[in-house]
Amino acid sequence: MATVTFENAQRWYPGNDKPTVPGINLEIQDGEFMVLVGPSGCGKSTTLRMLAGLEEINGGKIFIGDRDITNVAPKDRDIAMVFQNYALYPHMTVADNMAFALKMAKVPTDERNKRVAEAAKILGLEEFLERKPKALSGGQRQRVAMGRAIVRNPQVFCMDEPLSNLDAKMRVQTRTDIAKLQADLGVTTVYVTHDQVEAMTMGDRVAVMKLGELMQVDTPLNLYDKPVNLFVAGFIGSPQMNLIEAHAKDGQAQIGEYLVPVDPTASKKMQGDITVGVRPEAWQLVSANEGGLPVDVTVVEELGADGFVYGTCGVEGTPSNVIVRVTGRDHVQKGQTIYVTTDPKSVHVFDTETGERLSD
DSSP: OOOEEEEEEEEOOTTOSSOSEEEEEEEEOTTOEEEEEOSTTSSHHHHHHHHHTSSOOOEEEEEETTEEOTTSOGGGSOEEEEOTTOOOOTTSOHHHHHHHHHHHTTOOHHHHHHHHHHHHHHHTOGGGTTSOGGGSOHHHHHHHHHHHHHTTOOSEEEEESTTTTSOHHHHHHHHHHHHHHHHHHTOEEEEEESOHHHHHHHOSEEEEEETTEEEEEEOHHHHHHOOSBHHHHHHSSSSOOEEEEEEEETTEEEETTEEEEOOHHHHTTOOSEEEEEEOGGGEEEEOGGGTOEEEEEEEEEEOSSEEEEEEEOOSTTOOSSEEEEEETTSOOOTTOEEEEEEOGGGEEEEETTTOBBOOO
């Protein structure tokens, strides 16, 4: 296995007035599951394809271990790619699909068969080895694509949105399978997705990208608890964080006529226009006379154990939708007005102009 290092790696497409990836610096540890996440067009797939050798690097370097692979041909990089559309050969059986790369590398037949059998056992594909891809479900095809990567015993797995063609239930099951498989094999993995739930549930660390640049690289929990800027705060979390425009006043955040107390570490740095962030689960329901923010309920998503309330606040600076998580037994109804407050320690504070985090 090996580390992966990007040193100011840049990709500039001909005809563009600026680079898609201006110069990424990222170190991925040996055996780590690193997820690149961000909105469409943020450069995450381009970054992965630069590592795989499918995109030319216009500047900087990429290393696998101590080996500079910047100008090495894709077939010589010792990586295995899992694509979004599976890329299986329709006329070949599952076993032949999985063994194809080994056959091209002139691996002896006995060794090929042994590796395919081992991978099929790991992936639960033993009974499907003689079938062709058209006879398989989407989830089974994805496992075949994974098997084709596994048999090569690569130093690095590269996965480009491999679950995007699966239905919701299959996605949940398959992402669990991939995370467990990666942990069992211990192969350094770079995984690209636009789905931040996938990123949070699968990655050892997550790299959040915007316009080709890294916004924050951290563990899923740290990204959630301490987003470094407004972009990460709004992107990570489902449903997303409530971001409310406010003004710093006497160490508190003034939202319309309401004063929201914030953590002392942030209050010392606040001045002028600020944005406060509150996770849906951080709101607390209070009675009307306790002075909370009023929220007129427009939609209630009942999920059983808990639910999400979407409403409008009408207070200057609040977003068009205020999202509140409630327990499944709170019995909040559409059309009702609820009142919410929060603990100062649960309030994230950002500078509105720069987007930078002010809270510790």
